Amino acid sequence: MIRFYILFGFAFMFSLIHYQDQLNKYINTKYAYLSITAIVILSLLCIVEVARMYRLEQAEKRRTEAAERKLEQERHDLESGHTHDHDHNHDHNEEHPDHGHTHEHEHAHDSPFGHTHESPSRWKRTIGYLILSFPIFTGIFLPVQTLDSSFVKAKGFSFPSAEGTMSDKNPGQHQFLKPDSSVFYGKEGYETIKNKELADFLNLREIELNDQTYMKGMEVIYNFPGNFMGRKISFNGFAYKGEQVDGDHYFVFRFGFIHCAADSGVFGMLVDFPKGTDLENDDWVHVTGTLTSELYQPFKQKIPVLKVTSWKPIPAPEDPYVYRIY
Structure with a gap:
């Protein structure tokens, strides 16, 4: 979503500069076609980003629905076979009282530093987004100074x-x-x-x-x-x-x-x-x-x-x- 806002912000900033006839304070107006090209490309990238976000949202929705269906099926199977499973497990556990021990902690010894690599990456993205946002903010909200x-x-x-x-x-x-x-x-x-x-x-x-x-x-x-x-x-x-x-x-x-x-x-x-x-x-x-x-x-x-x-x-x-x- 942040990428969409940044792309949209640049497209809006360039469009605003054109609308306010301020382009001549940035570039030789002979090259105005470059900024128009940038607006078109940025707008297309916005559309691509919206489509990408929609696909991700639909994929996540499908995964959620599949997980819910699976959970519901497991619950149904558990309820329908509860009595039989209970009797069978009870008899089995009496014969092998120690066999019921599981190794659920087998993988609990993960390194406490297992996720630290995400933090620098997150900071880098945040700094990158701030750097990209700065020219958008200044271009939209700060007045252009005429040289004298x-x-x-x-x-x-x-x-x-x-x-x-x-x-x-x-x-x-x-x-x-x-x-x-x-x-x-x-x-x-x-x-x-x-x-x-x-x-x-x-x-x-x-x-x-x-x-x-x-x-x-x-x-x-x-x-x-x-x-x-x-x-x-x-x-x-x-x-x-x-x-x-x-x-x-x-x-x-x-x-x-x-x-x-x-x-x-x-x-x-x-x-x-x-x-x-x-x-x-x-x-x-x-x-x-x-x-x-x-x-x-x-x-x-x-x-x-x-x-x-x-x-x-x-x-x-x-x-x-x-x-x-x-």
Whole structure:
């Protein structure tokens, strides 16, 4: 029964996430079919588990009925032959007074430790069920936290050097500033992808990074900054001042998923706003400007910087995340 509850709990949790439109906070929505597949499989397993429990219940019922019939038959036989058996046993026991001794204690010397092996097994099952129940409980009853600048402040952010990529690191590690999908390709495969995606943006006079092109466009710009210097670029994001930025510079970020929350990151670029611009962390803005580069001392290298020509505050989008679309 516990297995049924766990299977049903996972199926219900995934269904609830879909119903509440919260899937985008866990995985790249391109892979939504995986969670739908999981719901179908878990539902089928629930049905299988119900059928299994029904078969066990029917088998137990049949065993109980058979035992009752056997007991009733023995009782009937005992009652019908009671007088004859009593006389016969009485005469027989008089001739052999010691023969009536039975060896009913023959097997009573079982080890007192005969059943101790069940206890560890029971504990292991209990711990296993608790571990499986924990994500169900948290997924159903705890609210999903939308990532914001506090995550950036808590984690800090770094910029991969030109010599290395995220391929040299843990693919499940959070990324910052520059999207890097190289971890999911071989060296030659990634070179092919980079050049193909460069061609998608190279001939655009103005680059508008929207929800569909944000991740891909940012990766292309960081991979080939020289090809886009002086190009007009615009995008939406939330402001983040941080402790390492002076003057009218703000980072403008969006949280993005490559595949799922495990490889998510905060992506964007340093933006040079007009003098006197005053923004708070998490203020959403639409920025337009020309791409330049500056030596950013905390990273000890030049990074792309958008010099703003126009900007405006905007409300936070319904879905604040962007996703890597291949």
